Amino acid sequence: xxxxxxxxxxxxxxxxxxxxxxxxxxxxxxxxxxxxxxxxxxxxxxxxxxxxxxxxxxxxxxxxxxxxxxxxxxxxxxxxxxxxxxxxxxxxxxxxxxxxxxxxxxxxxxxxxxxxxxxxxxxxxxxxxxxxxxxxxxxxxxxxxxxxxxxxxxxxxxxxxxxxxxxxxxxxxxxxxxxxxxxxxxxxxxxxxxxxxxxxxxxxxxxxxxxxxxxxxxxxxxxxxxxxxxxxxxxxxxxxxxxxxxxxxxxxxxxxxxxxxxxxxxxxxxxxxxxxxxxxxxxxxxxxxxxxxxxxxxxxxxxxxxxxxxxxxxxxxxxxxxxxxxxxxxxxxxxxxxxxxxxxxxxxxxxxxxxxxxxxxx
Amino acid sequence: xxxxxxxxxxxxxxxxxxxxxxxxxxxxxxxxxxxxxxxxxxxxxxxxxxxxxxxxxxxxxxxxxxxxxxxxxxxxxxxxxxxxxxxxxxxxxxxxxxxxxxxxxxxxxxxxxxxxxxxxxxxxxxxxxxxxxxxxxxxxxxxxxxxxxxxxxxxxxxxxxxxxxxxxxxxxxxxxxxxxxxxxxxxxxxxxxxxxxxxxxxxxxxxxxxxxxxxxxxxxxxxxxxxxxxxxxxxxxxxxxxxxxxxxxxxxxxxxxxxxxxxxxxxxxxxxxxxxxxxxxxxxxxxxxxxxxxxxxxxxxxxxxxxxxxxxxxxxxxxxxxxxxxxxxxxxxxxxxxxxxxxxxxxxxxxxxxxxxxxxxx
Numbered sequence: 177x178x179x180x181x182x183x184x185x186x187x188x189x190x191x192x193x194x195x196x197x198x199x200x201x202x203x204x205x206x207x208x209x210x211x212x213x214x215x216x217x218x219x220x221x222x223x224x225x226x227x228x229x230x231x232x233x234x235x236x237x238x239x240x241x242x243x244x245x246x247x248x249x250x251x252x253x254x255x256x257x258x259x260x261x262x263x264x265x266x267x268x269x270x271x272x273x274x275x276x277x278x279x280x281x282x283x284x285x286x287x288x289x290x291x292x293x294x295x296x297x298x299x300x301x302x303x304x305x306x307x308x309x310x311x312x313x314x315x316x317x318x319x320x321x322x323x324x325x326x327x328x329x330x331x332x333x334x335x336x337x338x339x340x341x342x343x344x345x346x347x348x349x350x351x352x353x354x355x356x357x358x359x360x361x362x363x364x365x366x367x368x369x370x371x372x373x374x375x376x377x378x379x380x381x382x383x384x385x386x387x388x389x390x391x392x393x394x395x396x397x398x399x400x401x402x403x404x405x406x407x408x409x410x411x412x413x414x415x416x417x418x419x420x421x422x423x424x425x426x427x428x429x430x431x432x433x434x435x436x437x438x439x440x441x442x443x444x445x446x447x448x449x450x451x452x453x454x455x456x457x458x459x460x461x462x463x464x465x466x467x468x469x470x471x472x473x474x475x476x477x478x479x480x481x482x483x484x485x486x487x488x489x490x491x492x493x494x495x496x497x498x499x500x501x502x503x504x505x506x507x508x509x510x511x512x513x514x515x516x517x518x519x520x521x522x523x524x525x526x527x528x529x530x531x532x533x534x535x536x537x538x
Numbered sequence: 539x540x541x542x543x544x545x546x547x548x549x550x551x552x553x554x555x556x557x558x559x560x561x562x563x564x565x566x567x568x569x570x571x572x573x574x575x576x577x578x579x580x581x582x583x584x585x586x587x588x589x590x591x592x593x594x595x596x597x598x599x600x601x602x603x604x605x606x607x608x609x610x611x612x613x614x615x616x617x618x619x620x621x622x623x624x625x626x627x628x629x630x631x632x633x634x635x636x637x638x639x640x641x642x643x644x645x646x647x648x649x650x651x652x653x654x655x656x657x658x659x660x661x662x663x664x665x666x667x668x669x670x671x672x673x674x675x676x677x678x679x680x681x682x683x684x685x686x687x688x689x690x691x692x693x694x695x696x697x698x699x700x701x702x703x704x705x706x707x708x709x710x711x712x713x714x715x716x717x718x719x720x721x722x723x724x725x726x727x728x729x730x731x732x733x734x735x736x737x738x739x740x741x742x743x744x745x746x747x748x749x750x751x752x753x754x755x756x757x758x759x760x761x762x763x764x765x766x767x768x769x770x771x772x773x774x775x776x777x778x779x780x781x782x783x784x785x786x787x788x789x790x791x792x793x794x795x796x797x798x799x800x801x802x803x804x805x806x807x808x809x810x811x812x813x814x815x816x817x818x819x820x821x822x823x824x825x826x827x828x829x830x831x832x833x834x835x836x837x838x839x840x841x842x843x844x845x846x847x848x849x850x851x852x853x854x855x856x857x858x859x860x861x862x863x864x865x866x867x868x869x870x871x872x873x874x875x876x877x878x879x880x881x882x883x884x885x886x887x888x889x890x891x892x893x894x895x896x897x898x899x900x
């Protein structure tokens with residue numbers, strides 16, 4: 177048996193733990209909204225596409241679900257419940273006795289995730305056996321053919337590490353004075369895109385072994401339409417500007433800013449489809465773009481909530497590189513800058529979107 | 539499917555988390571020594587008693603092990619590794635290709651356990667897929683017929699709750715001015731023993747459903763020879779004396795001491811055997827007394843280490859009832875009292891022992 181040793185090259189970027197004001201649990205409304213939108217699509221697809229012969233059919237069988245990159249909840253609980261309800265419906269539609277089937281749910285995230293908070297907040301009336309699984313989803317996490325439904329929502333944009341070329345002073349992709357890239361920084365963009373390609377490849381190669389034949393993998397991948405304004409890229413580059421200004425004022429070292437880069441890549445929908453096809457292990461049963469227009473009528477967005485959202489997602493990563501005072505200052509300055517660019521916040525072309533992929537083993 | 543709702547009547551008593559000076563991780567040498575002693579017995583029994591036909595025999599099968607009441611490590615990792623090595627040997631002895639079998643290990647403890655510390659300290663070279671399972675082992679934790687080997691070492695003396703009679707002022711078992719009992723307190727002792735009986739019953743009824751046919755359950759249960767000096771009982775009653783003295787000095791309220799009781803029952807070996815027999819779900823394949831004579835030649839025992847050991851195990855429970863200052867004071871006073879009773883520490887008749895039971899489903 178192959179060793180399950182976690183490679184040192186995997187970096188972990190946990191969401192903010194606990195349930196305080198700056199926690200992920202209280203600042204993940206974007207993700208929640210994505211969950212609401214996709215609830216029905218997932219339900220329909222499970223009813224339509226889950227293979228009957230893969231469903232456990234007697235009481236000694238277990239139906240296993242895994243949520244990869246679950247963070248600390250509560251979104252993961254809603255998603256998992258929707259999957260269970262959908263599978264229940266599938267059983268009913270086929271007139272199986274669903275009461276004889278037991279569900280086991282695996283909540284996965286990096287070992288640095290705040291599993292204590294997650295496990296203490298499990299729904300009291302949950303109808304499943306729960307387990308937490310630590311480790312990077314870029315490697316193996318589960319025994320062979322053991323999971324019936326995989327879910328992973330808005331997680332695959334996190335790279336397993338910052339591409340090494342962009343912190344190498346001798347590389348053409350060296351990303352001096354920036355913490356991210358725009359489409360104009362060709363070499364840097366290419367290094368990021370190559371890292372995303374390697375990471376998605378190792379993710380898919382692990383999952384194809386772990387999924388039961390006929391099982392379903394549901395991925396929502398953050399992506400952008402080509403050549404459109406990328407809100408994430410724009411926001412992160414504003415944080416980059418804040419850091420560069422702080423370095424100029426001598427508040428932090430310039431070298432630290434040069435070596436600091438955000439390990440995220442937001443691909444285009446076409447890019448993801450091409451990579452899945454090239455990998456060859458999975459067949460896309462359904463894909464659907466989930467536009468999330470920034471629309472003040474349906475979803476209040478302002479500089480403060482936007483900054484809190486990014487802070488909840490990124491603070492852990494920032495804290496690995498900067499002092500707490502610096503991190504606090506960065507997000508205060510970021511919110512100010514964001515507020516002064518209200519056009520950006522209101523711009524109807526500033527889209528965030530995800531693409532939902534429902535896949536099966538080939 | 540039955541709801542897995544955790545009953546409010548289960549109380550959780552987590553070991554001290556983290557890896558600081560007063561952590562369970564650094565003060566569980568007693569338990570570790572128990573592990574060393576029993577290592578060979580477990581290995582031999584697995585080789586002898588594990589049914590070949592229950593072993594997964596191709597790569598899509600998984601061998602599942604669960605450690606119940608795992609705390610934060612590292613003892614749980616040694617125990618689990620010993621079980622895996624033993625199962626490996628069993629495969630080899632039968633000339634199966636063990637490389638094709640994957641192991642999955644479930645680490646269980648109460649939801650209040652410090653799973654973050656546990657999951658961060660998983661051995662880097664572990665040869666298994668790890669998962670943490672929160673919840674009381676007095677109820678269901680796993681799907682039906684899903685576990686091949688259960689292990690639980692020195693955990694079943696923890697009751698699911700303090701017996702309600704002993705905190706009821708109108709009961710004959712009301713335990714005023716004490717936090718535990720001696721063999722002379724008949725009604726109180728009986729209330730404790732009845733609670734242990736109910737708890738062991740619900741433990742066994744849950745496990746029989748979860749164990750695969752032919753699987754093995756390894757329990758080490760803390761117990762004492764009848765009528766011998768019970769070190770645990772003696773130590774806890776010394777802590778009780780400390781609390782009563784503090785109440786007399788007005789440092790804590792008398793009422794609080796009256797309502798405070800230790801939810802632990804240390805049965806005799808005969809008592810456990812009788813209960814397992816009456817339950818009727820399991821057949822004892824092997825049982826062995828593990829005497830742990832307090833012997834200064836082989837194991838250094840002094841007031842300080844004895845006090846640190848009890849503190850690591852009980853501080854969490856004390857902190858639910860008393861202020862941190864009070865808890866600190868209690869253990870300082872306890873250590874002093876213990877040091878002044880050096881006869882007790884050196885008494886060769888002051889035995890601690892466990893009984894190892896290896897059981898299979900009937």
